[in-house]
Amino acid sequence: MTPGQPPERLGARSLDPHLQRYAARATGMTASEVRALFAVASRPEVVSLAGGMPNLAALPLDFLSEQVASIITDDGLTALQYGSAHGVPQLREQICEVMALEGVTGHPDDLVVTVGSQMALDLVTRIFCDPGDIVLAEGPSYVGALGTFASYQADVRHVAMDEHGLVPEALRAALGAAAQAGRRVKFLYTIPNFQNPAGVTMAVSRRAEVLDICARHDVLVIEDNPYGLLGFDGQIYPALRSMDADNVIYLGSFSKTFASGLRVGWALAPHAVREKLVLAAESASLCPPTLNQLIVSRYLATHDWKGQIKSFQSMYRERRDALLSGLEQHMPAGCTWTRPDGGFFVWMTVPEGVDTKAMQPRAVTARVAYVPGTGFYADGFGSRQMRLSFCYPPPERISEGVRRLAGVLTEEIELLNTFGPSTSRSLSGPQTPTPDTA
Numbered sequence: 001m002t003p004g005q006p007p008e009r010l011g012a013r014s015l016d017p018h019l020q021r022y023a024a025r026a027t028g029m030t031a032s033e034v035r036a037l038f039a040v041a042s043r044p045e046v047v048s049l050a051g052g053m054p055n056l057a058a059l060p061l062d063f064l065s066e067q068v069a070s071i072i073t074d075d076g077l078t079a080l081q082y083g084s085a086h087g088v089p090q091l092r093e094q095i096c097e098v099m100a101l102e103g104v105t106g107h108p109d110d111l112v113v114t115v116g117s118q119m120a121l122d123l124v125t126r127i128f129c130d131p132g133d134i135v136l137a138e139g140p141s142y143v144g145a146l147g148t149f150a151s152y153q154a155d156v157r158h159v160a161m162d163e164h165g166l167v168p169e170a171l172r173a174a175l176g177a178a179a180q181a182g183r184r185v186k187f188l189y190t191i192p193n194f195q196n197p198a199g200v201t202m203a204v205s206r207r208a209e210v211l212d213i214c215a216r217h218d219v220l221v222i223e224d225n226p227y228g229l230l231g232f233d234g235q236i237y238p239a240l241r242s243m244d245a246d247n248v249i250y251l252g253s254f255s256k257t258f259a260s261g262l263r264v265g266w267a268l269a270p271h272a273v274r275e276k277l278v279l280a281a282e283s284a285s286l287c288p289p290t291l292n293q294l295i296v297s298r299y300l301a302t303h304d305w306k307g308q309i310k311s312f313q314s315m316y317r318e319r320r321d322a323l324l325s326g327l328e329q330h331m332p333a334g335c336t337w338t339r340p341d342g343g344f345f346v347w348m349t350v351p352e353g354v355d356t357k358a359m360q361p362r363a364v365t366a367r368v369a370y371v372p373g374t375g376f377y378a379d380g381f382g383s384r385q386m387r388l389s390f391c392y393p394p395p396e397r398i399s400e401g402v403r404r405l406a407g408v409l410t411e412e413i414e415l416l417n418t419f420g421p422s423t424s425r426s427l428s429g430p431q432t433p434t435p436d437t438a
């Protein structure tokens with residue numbers, strides 16, 4: 001090596017000199033579409049309808065800073081110390097009260113506090129999935145879950161949704177196909193409320209049926225519910241877990257209803273699974289951060305957290321309305337989209353021939369960002385879809401973003417009508433309409 005020569009010049013043949021050393025499971029770890037977009041989408045001139053960052057502006061920061069100071073003053077030696085992998089007992093009890101709003105009657109002993117629900121997703125996949133095991137997930141599904149499933153080399157099969165969420169008939173068909181192929185399905189991963197990315201909610205009338213189908217096929221249900229309390233009309237849907245305590249693992253989070261940076265989430269498991277979950281949590285992180293758990297616990301005990309959630313609901317409702325009315329006003333014919341009654345996301349389908357991934361650089365040039373649909377499928381679907389999030393920018397920026405996006409799409413459709421699909425337009429996935437929410 002010539003002194004001072006940058007190391008990347010030496011490894012010119014391969015960008016990553018460690019490529020041959022990685023375990024097979026690392027092959028499935030690739031940057032998500034959302035992450036790749038972060039850098040461009042965060043430029044101030046770009047209206048980002050891409051990220052799913054909660055808007056924390058309404059939090060009572062002065063009050064919180066007093067509370068954090070008093071936790072350190074009164075209880076600093078506990079707050080700054082290791083804790084149990086299971087989580088702080090008082091917080092576990094309070095979380096059970098939060099879940100009671102959705103009809104869940106779990107015991108604090110069966111609840112494991114995790115570093116966000118993302119860690120809970122990792123733990124359940126770790127304890128249940130061997131490489132090649134089938135995991136069923138809605139099509140489309142949450143990018144972070146698909147990344148976790150890929151990193152454990154699970155084989156993700158998507159199950160269709162419509163505007164009422166997961167379609168029970170499609171679930172039966174997916175389970176039947178796996179059984180016929182002699183394959184084991186380990187679990188169904190579902191986001192029943194205000195789904196990420198589709199924005200749809202599983203109809204209450206379907207919930208018992210979905211649970212019944214899974215129980216009959218001996219398939220566990222992982223219910224991921226970070227948005228459940230963010231319904232815009234104040235409605236709270238009964239959790240799947242409230243209908244079946246033996247076969248559902250419920251994942252919850254304070255990221256969307258309080259503060260995402262504290263990284264406090266949880267898993268409520270059937271009693272028999274709880275111990276394995278705690279052991280897996282111990283090996284992943286020893287314990288969740290004690291200080292952060294005490295902050296959440298103090299917040300729940302001293303602040304009007306339900307009132308705070310109401311103010312989040314009305315803030316997100318206003319943003320949702322801005323997005324939907326912009327879409328109605330500006331989108332060219334042939335575009336369709338979902339109409340969420342909670343959460344952060346709208347899922348849009350564009351006319352045949354338009355590839356949302358190929359179009360993305362043109363959108364960014366026009367100073368608007370979205371996430372192309374292919375990132376939300378494990379199998380290449382989604383090239384005619386995009387996720388539009390309304391959680392972060394103020395309503396007037398959302399309206400402007402939609403206007404810009406409609407301009408890009410209109411031009412794209414005109415080009416398509418004049419010249420037909422370009423090669424790049426047809427590269428990123430099948431053009432077949434997706435069996436999803438459009």
Ligand SMILES: Cc1ncc(COP(=O)(O)O)c(C=O)c1O
Nearest residue numbers: 116117118142196224253255265
């Ligand atoms: C459906 C879903 N599950 C889990 C998560 C992860 O949340 P947390 O911040 O609790 O890790 C997210 C975050 O966006 C999500 O949308």
